[in-house]
Amino acid sequence: MCEKNIWKTFTFFQSADYTQNFLKKCYSQLQFNDLDVKSYENSYTFMYYLEHAEIYYNQSKKSPLAIQPVLMFYGLIHLIKACLLTVDPSYPETTSVMAHGVSSRKRKKQNFQFLHDEVKIQKLGLCTHFANKMFQLNYLEGEKFLMIHLLKQLPELNDCFSYLDHIDPFLFLDQKNGQFTLPISILDHYHMTAERFANYINQKSSGIIEEVQSSKDCIHFTSKKNLPLPFRFHLYNNQYCLPNKLSKEMFLPELIIHYLLLYNLSMIARYETEWWAELLKTRQTYDYPIIQSFIEQTMNKAPYICFEFLNAKIHNEC
Structure with missing residues (x-):
């Protein structure tokens, strides 16, 4: 917008x-x-x-x-x-x-x-x-x-912190036809296995997120609705993202x-x-x-x- x-x-x-x-x-x-x-x-x-x-x-x-x-x-x-x-x-x-x-x-x-x-x-x-x-x-x-x-x-400040701290606070999702893709590196950030991460976001999304699967490089899932917390939406990139660190603020x-x-x-x-x-x-x-x-x-x-x-x-x- x-x-x-x-x-x-x-x-x-x-x-x-x-x-x-x-x-x-x-x-x-x-x-x-x-x-x-x-x-x-x-x-x-x-x-x-x-x-x-x-x-x-x-x-x-x-x-x-x-x-x-x-x-x-x-x-x-x-x-x-x-x-x-x-x-x-x-x-x-x-x-x-x-x-x-x-x-x-x-x-x-x-x-x-x-x-x-x-x-x-x-x-x-x-x-x-x-x-x-x-x-x-x-x-x-x-x-x-x-x-x-x-x-x-705040997703819109990701670039600002990236320049100042050389660390991106968010990992961004690719989206196509209702399917979302995350880099597999999210598992390292969250210190979780693929199975535990799938259970984690399923629980937190109250069933909105479906069919969580992992491959060598990515994690895939589908959703028929807007993604709930802890996912956030970058207004100008028109793209969902996920904090790269677990915290109460997420x-x-x-x-x-x-x-x-x-x-x-x-x-x-x-x-x-x-x-x-x-x-x-x-x-x-x-x-x-x-x-x-x-x-x-x-x-x-x-x-x-x-x-x-x-x-x-x-x-x-x-």
Whole structure:
């Protein structure tokens, strides 16, 4: 999907009649009462969330890097709230779900590097709420994540890390007629036999992946649907990939990863002004090229992920 088309995909939601029918369909799947009333009440809120998200993102494109994370973070929040209205008709039912739901180190240590900073998921707030409602994740409270581990879960940053670290975080799949092919080297990365790897991805995919077979050079399998985690999708290569290292982050939905990274960058841009300004001017460490690359990629990838979530609702794929 090209950058110029990313927001055009949301255009048909800017119709109250269409949006109300769309929400009614979502709520009927939830077996929610008062479908007509709630879908009508939420239709304009849904449209305004999307409209405000686009305004934030468009303004971010025109702004210097120094404030882009702040604008994009609030744009992403509005996209997430629109998605939430499809699975939580009463959102926001309490004020507790309106906080960010994430915390970061308040005072940055000397020689602070963004890549080695971490965030912690709080019990209450938007992060845990949308993780639970949109992805059925209820184990994130108290979890801590390093920025570099999150960044290495984003396929579009593979080339960036490849140049800087000389290591590719992902192995890419070839696809033809519903059959996918992985290099056999994935077994060395995962320290598994072919049989164990086949059982592993079958279990993790809940049966979506079928007919896993191995040959001398490759592993082959088929799937009639989009590949689930731990597989990820590279937006610009139009290609699936698999992390080359086992980690807890490999099963974290990508929308949560973008949310956590933008949260921390927006907090730094707002409250760590001296460090942030020095980073943008001196560019001494790996932080600058990786942050810049992330900002360029999340500009399109996060809205794309949200649209795919809504599109799946349209086609009853969720």
